[in-house]
């Protein structure tokens with residue numbers, strides 16, 4: 597059995613279906629990373645998935661801090677406690693502050709439910725539907741100081757059906773994201789990254 601060589605912290609806010617696919621992948625002996633902890637910003641199913649597996653979890657809720665700066669510091673401290681080699685934002689719905697991003701520059705992977713640079717932000721699925729595009733999808737990218745602007749690591753399209761609503765479309769996008777994210781995390785853990793301007797390649 598291989599010993600996983602890389603430590604990951606997964607950050608999430610919601611149902612945690614992307615986290616579930618990572619947890620499942622991490623059960624395989626050849627998966628090259630270990631999920632050291634799951635950090636959320638609220639009580640949510642993602643946190644419960646971690647607890648059920650005996651993986652360290654922590655909720656760092658904005659509500660519990662006097663301001664965003666204090667919350668950001670607590671979040672950074674909590675994540676860093678687990679000494680991650682890299683971080684996966686799998687449906688983490690808050691913006692990370694500059695200090696956090698600076699500490700883990702080019703080591704935070706985010707899953708976004710649209711084909712960036714189209715439809716950045718928290719309403720990506722609704723925005724794609726409202727715009728009337730026929731194809732959307734998933735983007736896995738590095739987090740930089742902008743909102744969903746960092747170098748792209750992988751993308752996969754999803755065709756929009758005429759009768760789609762936000763929920764049906766998002767479910768099909770998530771089905772694609774689960775595999776795509778596991779593939780990118782596997783590559784990220786085993787390859788080196790080459791970044792030239794906007795272009796990132798895992799070699």
Ligand code: GRF
Pocket residue numbers: 608609610611612613614615686687688707708709769770773
């Ligand atoms: C995914 O669509 C991801 O791209 C977005 O949030 C969703 C997370 O889904 N950032 P889940 O909570 O893992 O089910």
